[in-house]
Amino acid sequence: MEETINKLKKEIASDSANILDSRALEAFRIKYLGEKSFLANQQKNIRNISKEERPLFGKLVNELKEYIVSVYDGEKSKVEDSELAKKISKEAFDITLPGIYQESGQEHPLSMVTNEIVDIFHGMGFTKVDGPEVETDFYNFTALNTPPDHPARDEQDTFYTNISPHVLLRSHTSTVQIRTLEKNPPPLRILAHGRVYRNEEINARKMPFFHQLEILAVEKNLTFANMKWVLNEFIREFFGKEIKTRFRPDFFPFTEPSAELDAQCPFCDGHGCTTCGNRGWLELLGCGMVDPNVLSAVNIDPKEWIGFAAGLGLERFTMLKYKIPDIRYFFTGDLRFSKQF
Known part of the structure; x- marks a missing residue:
């Protein structure tokens, strides 16, 4: 089990390097934190583990979850910062330009x-x-x-x-x-x-x-x-x-x-x-x-x-x-x- 988790962590690290936008981030979340992910299946399977092996198994599953969440949160922050920077760059304007004249009213x-x-x-x-x-x-x-x-x-x-x-x-x-x-x-x-x-x-x-x-x-x-x-x-x-x-x-x-x-x-x-x-x-x-x-x-x-x-x-x-x-x-x-x- 430990060997499988270590192998999965390497795969997670590799996939996280390819997250460049919110669409890729969502695909990553579904793959590793979704209802059909390896993590979800192992969390459901814990009841089938013997009492002697269950503490170690639970510890490994929790560590895996913490690792995936940590990677996901880090990549999410990067994607949000990147997309915000792109939006600001796209909508940037010269604040030294004169404003648009708004005709004012007049007291009757x-x-x-x-x-x-x-x-x-x-x-x-x-x-x-x-x-x-x-x-x-x-x-x-x-x-x-x-x-x-x-x-x-x-x-x-x-x-x-x-x-x-x-x-x-x-x-x-x-x-x-x-x-x-x-x-x-x-x-x-x-x-x-x-x-x-x-x-x-x-x-x-x-x-x-x-x-x-x-x-x-x-x-x-x-x-x-x-x-x-x-x-x-x-x-x-x-x-x-x-x-x-x-x-x-x-x-x-x-x-x-x-x-x-x-x-x-x-x-x-x-x-x-x-x-x-x-x-x-x-x-x-x-x-x-x-x-x-x-x-x-x-x-x-x-x-x-x-x-x-x-x-x-x-x-x-x-x-x-x-x-x-x-x-x-x-x-x-x-x-x-x-x-x-």
Whole structure:
């Protein structure tokens, strides 16, 4: 038996010298360590050996196994190193070559203007809050003092869902004001911005969804004059200069009194240009003192607390700032448009 093993070891050494790749390595493993190899047969045959000869026989078989495994592991390491070196050599590249240019994106002008406006109101103590785009008619209309027969509730103006007759896509960000007032007692100053949806015809000035930003302040001694100061300060900061403004009486269900804020056109100083339609004035936003019914709807005593609110279209302000003629440009995803800003 010992002579047979020594002869096999010489054969193993000879065969191992011819292992040059993983295929030859696998053939070597099957031949000497496989289920039909000499080693496997001797391991099975050990039960047929007499008790007197079994210890020596087992020792010789174990030494043979250790020898084969040692040779196999050594050759495996050599083959792996060799194949890795070949792969590296084949895939080698000159690291001093210039890289491939990857065109970078550009911050969207709408995002730029939104962030600028948010920063201005942050500086005046307003905190950003968020709310869902899918709403109920309570938050979108009822709590905002909108009567059941108001035309804004009609399907021709509002997008209702098939979830429920009372579930809709919010038509303004005022819904966030109600949700915030429900959970946070005054005093507070908040701002909310995001997508809103209205059943509008698509043209250069209108889209069925757009972005709105609103502010709300509720304190004990607020007046219309406080609101005027905040909005005039915002206009001055946004356009970078003092601009004459006027507040025209208007009507909104959730504010009383209500007003539209106009600003003298900052591009022509009120003389008339294409931006202002030669009127000299620009309609910028709606505002007003929070209607007592709105405060009552969220269990806030309107005799103790007073609020003001204002809302603006972010697309409109972006179009004014950069003189963009068509609202549809915002939604093309065309980098040629975004990279102009």
